[in-house]
Amino acid sequence: FSTEKLSDDSVVKVHDTAYSLGLSIDFLLDAFDLPFPTHIKMDVIGTQAKIIKGAHKLLHDPRLRSAMLEIPTRDPGYGMEQQEDYNYIVNQVKQAGLTLMPGGEGPDYLFERIDT
Secondary structure (H helix, E strand, O other): OOOOEOOOOOEOOOOOOOOOOOOOHHHHHHHOOOOOOOEEEEOOOOOHHHHHHOOHHHHHOOOOOEEEEEOOOOOOOOOHHHHHHHHHHHHHHHHOOEEEOOOOOOOEEEEEEOOO
């Protein structure tokens, strides 16, 4: 995902390069005959916002019932980029119809689709 910066603004020192293929979850679900996830867990460092961008269709699908997302803190002690990522992720997930459940103080936040 072309980043060497972690969520806490620390930088990974790269000594060697290994290439890997990164695919969005929306692409994977469209291109392969995978069972549709009803619950997801995201536990990554530094690429959370990019992953959410690649999960637009998944997040909006009513079959997705919940998402446990590790997202950057909104703590002012962290950099502005992490606060922007936090706001972006929470807004995208809420716009998809998932509700942030009480008690989530981070870094793991539980979102659930609540039927009315």
